[in-house]
Amino acid sequence: EAQLLESGGGLVQPGGSLRLSCAASGFTFSSYTMSWVRQAPGKGLEWVSAFGGSDTSIYYADSVKDRFTISRDNSKNTLFLQMNSLRAGDSAVYYCAKVLRGYSPDQFDHWGPGTLVTVSS
C-alpha cells in the first residue's frame, strides 16, 4: 500500500523560504507523477505543482510560479517543494499526492497527512 509522509512545515516570516519533503513508500515512486496540493485554513483544495516523468513534465499554479520549485529524488523516493518569497496567502496545510495512473497529471489516489506552513511575522 502506498504511503506518503510530508515534513518541513513550520512558521516562517513573510519573504522567507521553506523546503518541504515528501517521503514515499509502497510503490515504484519513479513511475508516477507526484503533486503538491494545499489547503488554507477553512478553505478548499488548491493544486500547487506537479512533477511527471521528466524535467519537461513540471507544472505550477500561476499563484506560485517563479516562487516555488518542485523536484524529486527517485533514488530516495522523495518529492520536494522549495518555497521562496513566502506570503501570508501561502499559509496552508500542504499535501503530497500520488496520481492514480503513471504519468497522468491528475486524479490523486493517495495523499499524505499534510504539513502545516504558517507565514507570519
Added chain:
Amino acid sequence: QSVLTQPPSVSAAPGQKVTISCSGSTSNIGNNYVSWYQQLPGTAPKLLIYDNNNRPSGIPDRFSGSKSGTSATLGITGLQTGDEADYYCGTWDSSLSAAVFGGGTKLTVL
C-alpha cells in the same frame, strides 16, 4: 474563485439520496476525466471516483459519478451520518496546464 463550480452545501436525511454538481468548461471537464474526493474533518482527502464514474476498491457502491458535456455529478445513496464531509471535484485544465478543483461542497446528513 474556483475554475470548477460546486454548490457550497447540500443536505438530506439519513437513508436518502443526494447529488452534488460540478460545472466547468470545454478546457477542463469537457475534455478530461473528472475525479471526486471526500474529506472528513481534520483528515486528508480521499479518492471516491475516478475516470468520471469508476470507484477505487473499498469505496461502496452507494457512491456514483457521472459526466455530461462540461458538467459532472456525484451521487450518494443510503446516506449515513458518517458521510458528513466536504466533497471536491477535480480535473485537468488543458488551457491552464494545471489541475483544478471545485470550491467544495459540505454535506450535512440531518
